Amino acid sequence: MDATTPRSGDTARRYERRRDEVETYFDRTAVQAWERLTSDAPVGRIRASVRAGRDQMRATLLSWLPADLRGRRVLDAGCGTGALAVEAARRGAEVLAIDLSPALIELARARQPVIEGSGRIEFRAGDMLDAGHGRFDHIVCMDSLIHYESRDALAALARLAPRCRGSVLFTYAPSSPALVLFKAVGKLFPRGNRSPAIVPVAGERLHRSLAADAVLRELPAARTRRIASGFYTSQALELVRP
Numbered sequence: 001m002d003a004t005t006p007r008s009g010d011t012a013r014r015y016e017r018r019r020d021e022v023e024t025y026f027d028r029t030a031v032q033a034w035e036r037l038t039s040d041a042p043v044g045r046i047r048a049s050v051r052a053g054r055d056q057m058r059a060t061l062l063s064w065l066p067a068d069l070r071g072r073r074v075l076d077a078g079c080g081t082g083a084l085a086v087e088a089a090r091r092g093a094e095v096l097a098i099d100l101s102p103a104l105i106e107l108a109r110a111r112q113p114v115i116e117g118s119g120r121i122e123f124r125a126g127d128m129l130d131a132g133h134g135r136f137d138h139i140v141c142m143d144s145l146i147h148y149e150s151r152d153a154l155a156a157l158a159r160l161a162p163r164c165r166g167s168v169l170f171t172y173a174p175s176s177p178a179l180v181l182f183k184a185v186g187k188l189f190p191r192g193n194r195s196p197a198i199v200p201v202a203g204e205r206l207h208r209s210l211a212a213d214a215v216l217r218e219l220p221a222a223r224t225r226r227i228a229s230g231f232y233t234s235q236a237l238e239l240v241r242p
Contacts (some may be wrong), residue, residue, distance in 0.1 A: 049230020078144025082108030
């Protein structure tokens with residue numbers, strides 16, 4: 001990601017254009033595919049590798065959250081069908097689970113199990129950057145920034161960070177020859193059948209950019225882990241407020 005983080009109107013417009021593309025894809029084109037991918041239904045080899053990778057990534061991010069989340073407020077930014085939100089609520093958290101896709105939010109509500117104890121979930125369709133959502137103890141962005149240009153993803157993190165009292169956990173697509181190949185293969189398919197392009201990020205450059213940003217340097221980088229499972233490759237990074 002770029003070392004400078006513009007907060008200009010151009011940045012906002014780029015983010016909004018990309019956000020609208022992502023919303024259209026997940027709300028109209030890919031709902032049935034994601035419903036199947038995030039269930040126990042049989043899937044093909046490629047989707048099975050993506051499912052396994054996402055399960056490992058979710059488990060990693062959850063392992064970085066406290067085991068006891070009672071009295072804590074958690075933002076699941078880009079919650080999809082709600083699997084991470086459910087687990088956080090089971091630990092006692094008050095979870096705001098937000099996604100751009102109203103269709104995925106309806107699916108998450110339909111799947112929501114009974115949560116015992118003090119935890120609860122509010123599923124909401126909307127933009128994760130809306131300041132009206134309030135403040136949180138922990139913010140989790142699992143694969144919700146990977147479709148944005150690096151400088152716009154960095155600007156999004158800088159808008160989320162001041163609303164977080166504890167940690168921001170997010171994932172990015174680490175730049176690699178395999179990811180370049182997967183993107184090239186994806187171009188063989190009709191545009192309507194493909195998700196918005198994933199933007200590769202060089203890890204060392206990302207860490208320099210985080211340290212150089214006046215807002216994000218207040219949450220130093222801590223743990224990181226890469227998950228590679230077939231057609232799924234994603235890197236988790238933890239930012240922690242001292």
